[in-house]
Amino acid sequence: MIVGIIGGGAAGMTAALAAAEYSDCSVVLMERQARLGRKLSATGNGRCNLSNIHASEGGYHSDQPDFHEYALKQFPPARTLDWFSDLGLYTVTEPSGKVYPYSDQANSVVDILRFALDRDNIEVLTDFEVVKVKKADGRFTVSSQRETVQCDKLIVACGGLAGTKLGGTMSGYKLLRSFGHKCTKLRPALVQVKTGWRGIAALKGVRANCRAAITCDGVLHRESVGEIQFTELGLSGPVIYEISRDTCHGGGSWECTMDFLPDLSYDDLLAKLLRRRAGALTAEDLFTGILHNRLGRVLVKEADIRNMTPIRELRDEQIREAAGYAKHFILPLTEPLGMDAAQVTAGGIVTHEFEPTTMESKLVPGLYACGEVLDVDGDCGGYNLQWAWSSGRLAGTSAGKETI
Numbered sequence: 001m002i003v004g005i006i007g008g009g010a011a012g013m014t015a016a017l018a019a020a021e022y023s024d025c026s027v028v029l030m031e032r033q034a035r036l037g038r039k040l041s042a043t044g045n046g047r048c049n050l051s052n053i054h055a056s057e058g059g060y061h062s063d064q065p066d067f068h069e070y071a072l073k074q075f076p077p078a079r080t081l082d083w084f085s086d087l088g089l090y091t092v093t094e095p096s097g098k099v100y101p102y103s104d105q106a107n108s109v110v111d112i113l114r115f116a117l118d119r120d121n122i123e124v125l126t127d128f129e130v131v132k133v134k135k136a137d138g139r140f141t142v143s144s145q146r147e148t149v150q151c152d153k154l155i156v157a158c159g160g161l162a163g164t165k166l167g168g169t170m171s172g173y174k175l176l177r178s179f180g181h182k183c184t185k186l187r188p189a190l191v192q193v194k195t196g197w198r199g200i201a202a203l204k205g206v207r208a209n210c211r212a213a214i215t216c217d218g219v220l221h222r223e224s225v226g227e228i229q230f231t232e233l234g235l236s237g238p239v240i241y242e243i244s245r246d247t248c249h250g251g252g253s254w255e256c257t258m259d260f261l262p263d264l265s266y267d268d269l270l271a272k273l274l275r276r277r278a279g280a281l282t283a284e285d286l287f288t289g290i291l292h293n294r295l296g297r298v299l300v301k302e303a304d305i306r307n308m309t310p311i312r313e314l315r316d317e318q319i320r321e322a323a324g325y326a327k328h329f330i331l332p333l334t335e336p337l338g339m340d341a342a343q344v345t346a347g348g349i350v351t352h353e354f355e356p357t358t359m360e361s362k363l364v365p366g367l368y369a370c371g372e373v374l375d376v377d378g379d380c381g382g383y384n385l386q387w388a389w390s391s392g393r394l395a396g397t398s399a400g401k402e403t404i
């Protein structure tokens, strides 16, 4: 039996290895780019946050909120890490639950998978962009512009649209739609959010720990604590990724309120700042030693205090106002950046049309899908790759073991 797999990313490579465990199964893995796992090698800022040990507990989003559960139960993070260990990857789990290769190189993950794929019953075709698929007389015909592959089972693992420069494409959605499957609206997720505040450029590159709350028309949408990064256009970093989901969708006035010192009360901060009146510092150093220097200066400016004013000359209410900005800094949000900048696609092929226990299509027997192409996306922190491994493993096992 031949299993064809379209897409040599995280899910497709896992599916290929799972199907190839059945000795009577031959696998053909088709990848449109020149090498396998291109997006994977750029994940986690080149470090690849390949899993999160809390992924079995939730952290996934879909119009069918429980669709991911069976795949995650069958191939949870612990089993995934054992599997990687058997393949030769040495990993490290951070206290937060995030898992990385010990080498700190995403390429280690790609290499280990590539080595494993080098076996007799797997054929890898790179530079093979599938442009057409059809099923006739119980078999699939999969065509690129130049070649055609015939197979008995077909797994679509083309990924989503996010990260377009790394290979994100509409292709998988189109191929599955040609079989009658439907696709939800697609949105960028785990992405920077732009602000309309003019002063943002002064903070470009600054990282700060904070409690961030996103509100729409004054109503709390999501809240999180951790690192925020200021960019030329707006806000980025794990905290923003976590709370950016659905931000600025559906109209309304969106804001991000940041507390840059969540572990220090307003009164304690004020007391610290008032004590600085005893020295000879000027206002530009009001927050020096407490916050990032540039952030401190921006807060001073927002409080309408001139940089060179000696702190001892500042009035109580001026210091109170500056402290207030440090505990309650509000930025208007306009829109998330596009699919280019997004780490994952929210939405995808409608999961109700697939069997969660096999990943097989309910419309076309022998057709499977896995990974980001489906309407499942995870939180920041290794959840999306874990979904790719778990769903890829389930699709590969189901396609490989079933009799024709």
Ligand SMILES: Cc1cc2nc3c(=O)[nH]c(=O)nc-3n(C[C@H](O)[C@H](O)[C@H](O)COP(=O)(O)OP(=O)(O)OC[C@H]3O[C@@H](n4cnc5c(N)ncnc54)[C@H](O)[C@@H]3O)c2cc1C
Binding pocket: 006, 007, 008, 009, 010, 011, 012, 030, 031, 032, 033, 036, 037, 038, 039, 040, 042, 043, 044, 045, 048, 049, 050, 051, 128, 129, 130, 131, 157, 158, 159, 160, 162, 163, 166, 167, 168, 169, 171, 172, 342, 343, 344, 370, 371, 372, 373, 381, 382, 383, 384, 385, 386, 388
């Ligand atoms: C910059 C960035 C950083 C990220 N960091 C993390 C992270 O640290 N942790 C985490 O969990 N998630 C991370 N993600 C998300 C994660 O990479 C994806 O969710 C995951 O790779 C999806 O796996 P997939 O196999 O479904 O798709 P992909 O990995 O995108 O693989 C799909 C493959 O299919 C190929 N393909 C598409 N169409 C065709 C076609 N017609 N014919 C042949 N081949 C085709 C593509 O070229 C691609 O190689 C990150 C994403 C980005 C963009």
